[in-house]
Amino acid sequence: MESVSTEYVKPKAFLIGVCMDNREYEKAQRSLEELERLADTAEIEVVEKFIQNRKAIDKATYVGKGFLEDIKAKMEMADVQLVIFDNELAPTQARNMKRDFEIEALDRTEIILDIFQMHAKTKEAKLEVKLAELKYQLPRLKKLWSHLDRERGASGSASGASRGMGEKQIEVDRRIVKDEIRFITHELERIMTQKITQRKSRENAKKVCIVGYTNAGKSSLFNKLTGENVLVEDKLFATLDSTARALEIGRGDSIVLSDTVGFISNLPHSLIASFRATLRDVMDADLLIHLVDINDENCEEHIKAVKSVLKEIEANNIPSQIVFNKIDLLGEYRVKEEVFADVYTGSLFISAVTGENIDLLLAKIDEKLNQASRLKLLFPFEEQKLIANLHEYATVISKDFTDYGVSVEAVVNKEDLYKIKKFIAGSEN
Ligand SMILES: Nc1nc2c(ncn2[C@@H]2O[C@H](COP(=O)(O)OP(=O)(O)OP(=O)(O)O)[C@@H](O)[C@H]2O)c(=O)[nH]1
Numbered sequence: 001m002e003s004v005s006t007e008y009v010k011p012k013a014f015l016i017g018v019c020m021d022n023r024e025y026e027k028a029q030r031s032l033e034e035l036e037r038l039a040d041t042a043e044i045e046v047v048e049k050f051i052q053n054r055k056a057i058d059k060a061t062y063v064g065k066g067f068l069e070d071i072k073a074k075m076e077m078a079d080v081q082l083v084i085f086d087n088e089l090a091p092t093q094a095r096n097m098k099r100d101f102e103i104e105a106l107d108r109t110e111i112i113l114d115i116f117q118m119h120a121k122t123k124e125a126k127l128e129v130k131l132a133e134l135k136y137q138l139p140r141l142k143k144l145w146s147h148l149d150r151e152r153g154a155s156g157s158a159s160g161a162s163r164g165m166g167e168k169q170i171e172v173d174r175r176i177v178k179d180e181i182r183f184i185t186h187e188l189e190r191i192m193t194q195k196i197t198q199r200k201s202r203e204n205a206k207k208v209c210i211v212g213y214t215n216a217g218k219s220s221l222f223n224k225l226t227g228e229n230v231l232v233e234d235k236l237f238a239t240l241d242s243t244a245r246a247l248e249i250g251r252g253d254s255i256v257l258s259d260t261v262g263f264i265s266n267l268p269h270s271l272i273a274s275f276r277a278t279l280r281d282v283m284d285a286d287l288l289i290h291l292v293d294i295n296d297e298n299c300e301e302h303i304k305a306v307k308s309v310l311k312e313i314e315a316n317n318i319p320s321q322i323v324f325n326k327i328d329l330l331g332e333y334r335v336k337e338e339v340f341a342d343v344y345t346g347s348l349f350i351s352a353v354t355g356e357n358i359d360l361l362l363a364k365i366d367e368k369l370n371q372a373s374r375l376k377l378l379f380p381f382e383e384q385k386l387i388a389n390l391h392e393y394a395t396v397i398s399k400d401f402t403d404y405g406v407s408v409e410a411v412v413n414k415e416d417l418y419k420i421k422k423f424i425a426g427s428e429n
């Protein structure tokens, strides 16, 4: 008897990047590597990557006809079912490739949307993904991954309407799509109003939000600071929903810390716009912790990409603190820390896994929120009582007994400064 394997076979794909300026070749290469990680997260096997040099984009088929014929032959040889473009394709371009070359073409945005759909858990996130998908025009989303259809069907999510369509090409009535967009937008507004009401009850607490490129370690840091157990994965876009928890810092002040969706380069505008409810925590924050994976060789580009998304959601004027993470992996490259400390003045270097320098981060949060000052203090030995009481109004970072007295580094609230003023030996701000 023939046995039917239930094991999921990953679709195979070629990745294609286009380079229009030779000076940008390396950038195109790095972007394609990131696309490979995205494809991997979307459970697609990448067989080969191609970069095509072109002077201009072909309106009809994005890349040239000769190139596509060549790709089609290679696809047949390697048993590859689809190609994924690193750039956003116009719907007609994907259609023409299918019609004229029998090439199934997806683009970066579709892969991101697919990952989002796999990872969205709360009603809010699911609605947001659905909204983004509709805006991107549902008809051009190809349901190639039957296992995803199964998973989605089983989870019974709010976006069930799009499920189980398999590979059927659907003629979508634009009016229906528009109605659905209107309905979801309304639903999201309702959720947002609810959230605002909930938020009012904790209005006094300052809000701190961890932002950063996807996979920077935001959820790991959130867990470390709150003792929570938010999903941490070495995958892109593990987190799609924002989670907030109260946390005590400094001298018993309560803050609300939130973990949120990661950013990535070339995020389509429609996607950012659809995630307004989730990004609300970012927009409402008193302080942003901008977390960066220091080991990623593209981390400086990531910083720029994050800043550009922050600008897009008008959160670029919120005070922020750059924090480099994963220093435990630096090994002998710890010199990178010194280099970055010079370039990004005032930045911190931590490990969310080992907990190294987390105390400095907490003190920094306290300092930034309370307009406090980080000071170097030198107390004569006879001021034991003052030193012992210091904890009541300052966060002590270090304490050393020297030949000249007790040297203390502490973050002190502006209004308490007068108590220790005469012992100030130096300040960082
Ligand atoms: N060695 C080391 N690994 C870390 C550290 N922080 C996070 N990681 C790892 O980095 C990966 C991503 O961590 P997450 O916390 O899920 O990252 P994230 O920023 O929340 O990612 P998204 O939600 O996908 O945007 C996981 O494999 C973590 O274990 C760190 O300080 N040191």
Ligand SMILES: [Mg+2]
Residues within 6 Å of the ligand: 218, 219, 220, 231, 232, 238, 239, 260
């Ligand atoms: Mg996360």
